[in-house]
Amino acid sequence: MVSEVFLERPQSRMSGEDRRQQIVRVAIDLFSRKGFRGTTTKEIAEQAGVSEAIIFRHFATKRDLYSAILDYKAAECAELILKALEEAAGRKDDRAVFRGLAFTLLELHRQDPTLMRLLLYSGLEGHELSTMFFETHVKKTRKFVADYIKQRIADKAFRRIDPKVAASAFFSMINHYAMARxxxxxxxxxxxxEKAADAFVQIFLEGLLSR
Incomplete structure (x- = not known):
């Protein structure tokens, strides 16, 4: 009787892009739990099951890795937020604009609080990620909201107020609530x-609406 020989099937190797994304996911998990100072490239490599040389092959500098993290975590978020605003802004539907923004932000943080954790660690440790995030993503959304408020002031729908300060106040309400929760x-x-977004919009608009 001929004995059967079972050969172990060789594992398929990850493509370069798949490996890159895996390293980013591992880095996000470690940074969000241990901070930037508390995480080494050696730990990232061990968790990803690769050598440190592989890490540096995909990310020549730490800044390259941080940029990839922002692209992975924040680019989609910014796109979702702006999409929630643009159509309502075109109709000048104030409640829909601010409710869409509030609800989208609250749900993004509820479903995945790791970005918030990363930014908190970054700010507390004086790390550059929070600055990079603000410059590449936050500014664009805040400008959109400030410009909308400015237009509604010109329409005499909102009372006269600094649009940038008003936009900052709205984001601050949402972010503080999300952080506490x-x-x-x-x-x-x-x-x-839903209920939180409705409450914030009511508070905010009652302070802005022209009487």
Whole structure:
């Protein structure tokens, strides 16, 4: 009787892009749990199952890795946020503009709080990621909101106020709430994103609407 020989099937190797994305996901997980100072490239390599040389082959500098993290975590978020705003802004539907923004941000943070954790670590450690994030993503969205407020002031729908300050105030409400709920796990804030968004929009617009 001829014995059967079972040969181990060779594992398929990851493509360069798949490996790159895997390294980014591992780095995000470690940075969001241990901070930037508490995470080494050696740890990233071990968690990804590769050598440090592979890390540097895909990301020649740490800044390249940080940029890839922003592209992975923030680019899609910014696109979703602007998409939620543009159509309502074209109709000058104030409630829809600000509710769409508030709800989208709250849900993004609820579903995946790792970006917020990364930015908090970055700010506390004086790391460049938070500056990169602000320059590449936050500025664009805040400008959109400030420009909308400026236009509604010109339409005499909103009272006269600094549009940039008003936009910053709205984002601050949302981000503070999201941080308290998702990072600090405040039991007092366990309400749905829909209800929270409605409340913030009511507070904000009642302060802005021209009377």
């Amino acid at each position: 998702e990072i600090f796990k405040s039991a007092a804030l366990e309400i749905s994103s």
